[in-house]
Amino acid sequence: MPINELRSIATFAKAAELGSLRQAAAAQGLTPQAASQALAQLEKHLGVRLFHRTTRNLSLTDEGRQFLEAAQPALLGLQRALLMAQRAKDEIAGPLRIVGPRSTFAPVLWPLLDEFCRLYPQVQPDVQLDDRIGNWVEDRVDVGFRVGLSPAEGVIARRLFPLQLIICAAPAYIAKYGAPDSLDALAAHRCSAFRSPGTGQILPWYVKIHDSRIGHPVIPALCINDEPLETEAVLAGHVIGLLTGVIAAEHIRAGRLVPLLTRHMADDSSVFVYYGSRSAQPQRVRAFIDLAIQRLTNNARFVLGADELAARGR
Numbered sequence: 635m636p637i638n639e640l641r642s643i644a645t646f647a648k649a650a651e652l653g654s655l656r657q658a659a660a661a662q663g664l665t666p667q668a669a670s671q672a673l674a675q676l677e678k679h680l681g682v683r684l685f686h687r688t689t690r691n692l693s694l695t696d697e698g699r700q701f702l703e704a705a706q707p708a709l710l711g712l713q714r715a716l717l718m719a720q721r722a723k724d725e726i727a728g729p730l731r732i733v734g735p736r737s738t739f740a741p742v743l744w745p746l747l748d749e750f751c752r753l754y755p756q757v758q759p760d761v762q763l764d765d766r767i768g769n770w771v772e773d774r775v776d777v778g779f780r781v782g783l784s785p786a787e788g789v790i791a792r793r794l795f796p797l798q799l800i801i802c803a804a805p806a807y808i809a810k811y812g813a814p815d816s817l818d819a820l821a822a823h824r825c826s827a828f829r830s831p832g833t834g835q836i837l838p839w840y841v842k843i844h845d846s847r848i849g850h851p852v853i854p855a856l857c858i859n860d861e862p863l864e865t866e867a868v869l870a871g872h873v874i875g876l877l878t879g880v881i882a883a884e885h886i887r888a889g890r891l892v893p894l895l896t897r898h899m900a901d902d903s904s905v906f907v908y909y910g911s912r913s914a915q916p917q918r919v920r921a922f923i924d925l926a927i928q929r930l931t932n933n934a935r936f937v938l939g940a941d942e943l944a945a946r947g948r
Contacts, residue, residue, distance in 0.1 A: 650702050797905055
């Protein structure tokens with residue numbers, strides 16, 4: 635039977651400390667038989683006898699004393715490491731690795747991150763915004779955000795809010811070029827197109843037709859791979875754009891943008907937060923997840939209601 639070196643050495647050291655193998659077994663949550671077997675395996679592995687044993691007494695041999703003196707510093711170091719890890723789990727401090735999509739998520743993440751840093755200044759967030767889908771485990775992610783469920787195994791996903799895709803234009807554009815009254819009419823308008831940072835492909839406009847989401851191709855007057863920059867082009871009146879509710883909602887409410895063809899607005903996707911098992915998470919990770927769920931679940935700031943769209947739309 636292979637030897638469990640760490641358990642055997644720990645049993646040996648505890649027996650030397652307490653002067654009793656039975657008491658050492660109880661202190662470690664082992665049966666007396668398991669403790670005796672662990673000690674016998676260690677002696678066999680080392681090829682020396684570590685204790686003089688009688689029915690009542692237990693005393694170290696010279697080899698046992700030498701081994702204990704050599705092993706104790708390492709055991710004490712391991713105990714300190716275990717204690718530090720347990721304390722770190724309960725403290726709201728230390729590094730916190732967060733990932734999310736670059737093109738959509740910055741306006742959502744910053745208010746959340748700002749509040750969290752004020753509440754827990756001892757935490758050091760490490761934020762990586764990237765439109766590629768990385769490996770959750772290899773990238774050592776504590777908390778992630780993405781549109782749609784995470785494909786990684788063993789990851790818990792929690793829905794936060796729906797992601798609306800809204801066709802919109804600035805009042806200046808409508809005053810100059812008019813507003814399309816159908817998807818087909820877009821062919822006669824200046825449209826922006828988003829180029830995927832991950833693949834380099836120009837994406838179609840995703841729209842809703844008869845409760846189904848389809849990709850509607852547009853002839854781009856402008857191609858951009860950054861949504862904030864695309865938004866500036868739409869706000870300036872150069873093009874009509876397909877923008878997310880995350881970006882567009884505040885501009886529509888302020889009158890800077892007008893939602894168009896709202897009956898075709900796709901809203902079947904959602905933003906999710908994802909994370910590993912809560913039972914093994916440090917306090918800093920749990921605190922961030924709880925704050926994200928509290929602040930972002932069904933947050934009306936990033937979602938336009940049907941009444942708002944009807945009142946502000948063309």
